[in-house]
Amino acid sequence: MVSEEPSLRASLEAVLLVVDEPVTEIVLAQLLEEPVARTTAALEELAAEYRDQGRGFELRRVAGGWRYYTSEACAHVVERYVTEGQQSRLTQAALETLAVVAYRQPVSRARVSAVRGVNSDGVMRTLTLRGLIEDAGRDPESQATLYRTTGYFLERLGLDSLEELPELAPYLPDEINDIEDVSA
Known part of the structure; x- marks a missing residue:
C-alpha cells in the first residue's frame, strides 16, 4: 500500500502543534520543501479559516513566526485551568x-x-x-x-x-x- 504525502496545510498543522516557540515562514518552507510564498499563503488561509469557524484556538503571527494560541474568547477558561492553585502573575x-x-x-x-x-x-x-x-x-x-x-x-x-x-x-x-x- 502506497501512502500519500500529507497536504501542505496538514503538514503545517502537524509541525505547528509541536513547536514551543513561533516558527518563521522561511523555516517552515524549507522544512516542507515548499516556496515561501505558498507557505505564507497557506498559513494565512489556515489562520483565517480558524478565526471564521470560531475555533477555541487561533493561528497567529507573533515574534516573527507562527504558532497556535488559545482564542481570546476561551482565555478565561484556559486561565482558570492553568492557574488553578498557582500564582505566577508579575508584581x-x-x-x-x-x-x-x-x-x-x-x-x-x-x-x-x-x-x-x-x-x-x-x-x-x-x-x-x-x-x-x-x-x-x-x-x-x-x-x-x-x-x-x-x-x-x-x-x-x-x-x-x-x-x-x-x-x-x-x-x-x-x-x-x-x-x-x-x-x-
Missing part, C-alpha cells in the same frame, strides 16, 4: 520594570532604577530568570550591562515586534517632567 514592580525595559531598551539597571525611583536590581533578576528580558551587551561609556526584552516577551504579549507596543503618551499625566532630565 506591580515587575510590570513597571518590564515597561521601562520595553520602551527604553537597551537600558541599564541603573537607568531603570532612576526612571522608577527605586532600586530595581532584584526585579531585573526575576525578569531575567523568567525569560522576559536578557543581556544586550555593555554600555560603551559606563560598561554597565544593558538589557532588552526577549522573543518570549513578544510572544507572551502576542506582539510581532516592538513597534506594536502601544504609545505611552495617552497614559501619561498632563504635567510631567522630561524623564531624561529627571533620571540623568
